[in-house]
Amino acid sequence: MNDGERDEGERYDVVIVGAGHGGAAAAAALRQRGFAGSIVLIGAEPELPYERPPLSKEYLAGERAFERMLIRPAAFWREREITLLLGQPVAVVDASARRVTLENGRVIGYHRLIWAAGGSARRLACEGHDLAGVHTVRCRADVDRMIAELPRVERVAVVGGGYVGLEAAAVLTALGRRVTVIEARDRLLARVAGATLADFYAAEHRARGVEVRLGAQVESILANDGVAAGVRLGDGERVAAEMVIVGIGLVPAVAPLLAAGADGGDGVIVDSLCRTSLPDVYAIGDAAAHRNAFAGGALVRLESVQNATDQAATVAKRLTGTDEPYAAVPWFWSNQYDLRLQTVGLSAGHDEAILRGAPTSRRFSVIYRRAGRVVALDCVNAARDFVRGKALVSAGATVDATVLADPAIPL
Ligand SMILES: Cc1cc2nc3c(=O)[nH]c(=O)nc-3n(C[C@H](O)[C@H](O)[C@H](O)COP(=O)(O)OP(=O)(O)OC[C@H]3O[C@@H](n4cnc5c(N)ncnc54)[C@H](O)[C@@H]3O)c2cc1C
Structure with a gap:
């Protein structure tokens, strides 16, 4: 890792904010295309860039070591002279001065900025939402905390019947826990899949002993000695659980860019070359909202590895002289049982x-x-x-x- 000690006046040709799928792919693609300028990849998490999908699958199951989730080994970044600043979130973007300020006060100038900060897991707002034993599944630290607690957990309540929640439910069921999935809508996967698929997955989970509650509202998280003890539903029913997993979507990490004046709301709006409304500022991945031909031209924010890496390629091409509008076919996968x-x-x-x-x-x-x-x-x-x-x-x-x-x- 090359955490260069530079003055406040430090400046890079390309500053990439977010060392996840999109950020790592952008840095790698730039070098692959012969970009010789300086690149810094700034990440909020302390780890080297790693794959996120196994978090709710093999990593939670204890079937894959973290080292095997690294997008590239440490030597890759060193050899390609890509500076990594890890565990150092960016707090402020100043688009007119072309610089970012990290939470630790360090100021870094850019010629081009690529915003690839993904997002954070959406949290519940109800009473008890912040109790110990309530988890989200977004980063390695989240899953490490869950794994550490598992020995004292018999029953798990999963709030949200989307892919992340269902994958966690499948893993924890296989690990012998009794799982209840609580979904507010009248079917699973309501945001992403049709009814046939939703019914199929509900039946598969039920066949393995998962209790699937549809049309169920979470009223509050129950506590026992300051630790989560279950979920109280809107109809007053209590679902007992020593662990509560909240999988209710993502809040894009775009506040510094919006504060800097970028257009957006639920994500930063980008055009087909991933340009934001700010000069020389690009956004990719979960944080970016773009018009997608496969959505009939609607503005969408896609949360997938495909979208993050393909948008990274679009920006890398643009910064190396090839304007090729983003037009990739969206694809995604999910493993359950x-x-x-x-x-x-x-x-x-x-x-x-x-x-x-x-x-x-x-x-x-x-x-x-x-x-x-x-x-x-x-x-x-x-x-x-x-x-x-x-x-x-x-x-x-x-x-x-x-x-x-x-x-x-x-x-
Ligand atoms: C549990 C789980 C399972 C998934 N499974 C699948 C799957 O099976 N298939 C699939 O296609 N997709 C899956 N996804 C979605 C996929 O992982 C994301 O779409 C993808 O990681 C998006 O890449 P990204 O670069 O936009 O964001 P990320 O990979 O999330 O990277 C963003 C990085 O930016 C950092 N960051 C945030 N704010 C700042 C800041 N201010 N300063 C510096 N750094 C910051 C974050 O800490 C993070 O490390 C899954 C996601 C999760 C959470």
């Missing part, structure tokens, strides 16, 4: 969902169409559908529904 879900495209706004294969076989896909065009697929243990479906989504293909529905006919 022995089910590997791969999603391609964006299903929001679909007018038709076609089932391909039988959910009871635990290998099937749901194909979403809008105005006759294939816009997205959710593929469960169906990697071939995913690969071929990607091409269909990319092309906006119109394919006969009977063909899509027949697993005997390759997509």
Whole structure:
């Protein structure tokens, strides 16, 4: 690690804020494309850039060592002369002076700034939300705290039936804990998937002993001696639990950029080259809201490794002289039990969902169409559908529904 001792006047050609998926990918891509200027990657967390998806999967399960989650080994950054400033959050952006100020007071000037700060896990606001034993799953420290507590935990309440919560529920069930999932909407995965997939996952979790409560509001977190003891629901019912995991979404980390005058709200708004409204300031990944052709041109903020790394590539190209608008097909995955879900495209706004294969076989896909065009697929243990479906989504293909529905006919 090269934590260069410089004066307050230090300046880099490229300052990257956020040493996660997007930030690491941007730095690596710049060097790969021959960028010879100075680069500093500034991260709030103390660790070298690491992969986040295993946090709610193999890392929580104790099946993957942290070292095996590093995006690159320490030597990679040293050899490419990418300076890492870790454990040092950026507090202020001054776009007119072209500099950032870290929480520790250090001031760093930039020629170009790439904002890749992701976000923080959304927290509950109810009574008891900050008790010991209440967790979110966003960074390594979160999961280390959970692992440390697990020996005294028999029952877990997972608030939020999205991917992160369901993955944690699957791991903890496999580890022998009794898990209750509490979801406010009337189905799981309501924000990201169609009803067929949601019903399938609810049934899979229930078959393994998970209690799935739909349409259930969290009233407060119950306490016992200052430690979480469960969740009180809106109807007065109590769900006893020694551990409460809150997986209710992400708050993009954009306050310093918005304070500096960047356009945005739920994320910083960027154009197809990932430019913000501030001069020479780019934003990528979870923190960036962009107009996406696969969402019918709507402004979206995608939370996926694909989006972070592909937007990083867009910026790296731009800073090395190639303007190539971001137009990547969105894709995502989630592992729960022995089910590997791969999603391609964006299903929001679909007018038709076609089932391909039988959910009871635990290998099937749901194909979403809008105005006759294939816009997205959710593929469960169906990697071939995913690969071929990607091409269909990319092309906006119109394919006969009977063909899509027949697993005997390759997509
Ligand atoms: C538990 C979990 C499971 C996931 N599973 C999947 C999956 O299976 N598939 C998938 O595609 N996606 C998954 N995701 C989403 C994926 O990890 C994110 O979309 C991706 O990490 C976004 O990359 P990013 O660079 O925008 O943000 P991040 O990777 O979150 O990196 C942002 C970094 O910036 C740092 N930071 C924040 N504020 C500041 C500041 N002011 N100064 C300096 N640094 C700052 C943060 O600490 C963080 O290290 C998962 C996410 C989580 C949390």
